[in-house]
Every structure is written in C-alpha cells, then in structure tokens.
Amino acid sequence: MQKQPAIPVSTSPDGRRSAPRYALRLTASGAAADNAFSVCIRSISTTGLAFEADPPLARDVRAEIDLPGLGATAVTVVWQNGNLSGCAFDAPIPASVVSATRLKGYPESGEFAVSAPMILTAERRRWRGTVRLAIAIGAGLGAWALAIGGVAALI
Structure with missing residues (x-):
C-alpha cells in the first residue's frame, strides 16, 4: 500500500522557516558528547528537525542524529521546550533524505496516525x-x- 503524500506542517507566515517541514514519528539514535540516546523525530525539513528525547537536550548542544539514507547527521539544538528539541542541520540535507525519513516514519495525523507506544511495538515486531x-x-x-x-x- 502506498503512503499518501503529506502536506507540510507549516511554512510560517512570518518567514522564520526556510523550508517546509513534515510531521511524522520515527525512532532514531543520536549521540552528543559521547552520550548515546534515542529520539522520536516529530518533524523534519531540509534545514532541521524536531525530536523528543528523555532527558531533553539543552539549547546550543551539538549532536548527531542517524537519518535514513544519510547516517549520522550533525545538528545544533536551537530551541527546547519540555522533552521536545528543535535542531538546525549544520548543512541542509537533500530532499531525498527528507523523503526517506518520511517513508520510514509513521504519519503524525490523519487516517494512518499512530501513537508513540504503537511505534515502539511495531519496531520490535519488524x-x-x-x-x-x-x-x-x-x-x-x-x-x-x-x-x-x-x-x-x-x-
């Protein structure tokens, strides 16, 4: 079954976003200062991503997040709110990597949306x-x- 194309989450009317971002849920691994951690990617664009992590990463922390088709990708945390962190990529990533990440992930909303516990169960059962x-x-x-x-x- 083919996944339906997603509509961008926002392009921000005030012009703060430089690229459309797409909502999803995808577990990934990351590392910062020799500490490995797991994240749940919540949105992605060619210029950055937002993810949940426990414990959350503080602002200005540099880390690497594993992305499908690209591997370890350098990011800098630019904002943090609770367990949610927003990151900017050190260099923009190709649109093909955004597509690969979206295809590996689960939709955030709509007919096929799933909750985080369902994602973890599905990952274990693959x-x-x-x-x-x-x-x-x-x-x-x-x-x-x-x-x-x-x-x-x-x-």
Whole structure:
C-alpha cells in the first residue's frame, strides 16, 4: 500500500522557516558528547528537525542524529521546550533524505496516525529480511500449487 503524500506542517507566515517541514514519528539514535540516546523525530525539513528525547537536550548542544539514507547527521539544538528539541542541520540535507525519513516514519495525523507506544511495538515486531523472503517464497509456491491443482481438477 502506498503512503499518501503529506502536506507540510507549516511554512510560517512570518518567514522564520526556510523550508517546509513534515510531521511524522520515527525512532532514531543520536549521540552528543559521547552520550548515546534515542529520539522520536516529530518533524523534519531540509534545514532541521524536531525530536523528543528523555532527558531533553539543552539549547546550543551539538549532536548527531542517524537519518535514513544519510547516517549520522550533525545538528545544533536551537530551541527546547519540555522533552521536545528543535535542531538546525549544520548543512541542509537533500530532499531525498527528507523523503526517506518520511517513508520510514509513521504519519503524525490523519487516517494512518499512530501513537508513540504503537511505534515502539511495531519496531520490535519488524521481521528480518530472511523471514520476509521465506514468507514470499512460500506464498508463491502455494499459489502455484493451487493453480496446478485447479487445472488438474478440470482435466
């Protein structure tokens, strides 16, 4: 099933945002000053992202966040409110990385929205590639067996 395109969260009427941002939920890993941590990315654009972390990162902290298709990406925290931190990328990231992150994440709102506990459960239940391959091969062989059995019954 193909995911529906998301509408940008905001482009800010006062012009503070330099790029459209997209709401999502995606768990990722990060590191700051030799401390590894987990984050839940809540929005992303080509110029920055917002994430939840516990404990939260303070303003002006430099960190690295793992992004799909790019890996460890340098960020600087520019604002912090509770567990939510807003970061600016040291250099803008390609739009393809924003798309890859959105495709890996879960929608923040709409028909397919999920809560954070559902994300963690889904991440734990994700099957390895070999299991998915075995299921696909088994399903294909089963379909052929049904087709051959149906033809044999007609003869």
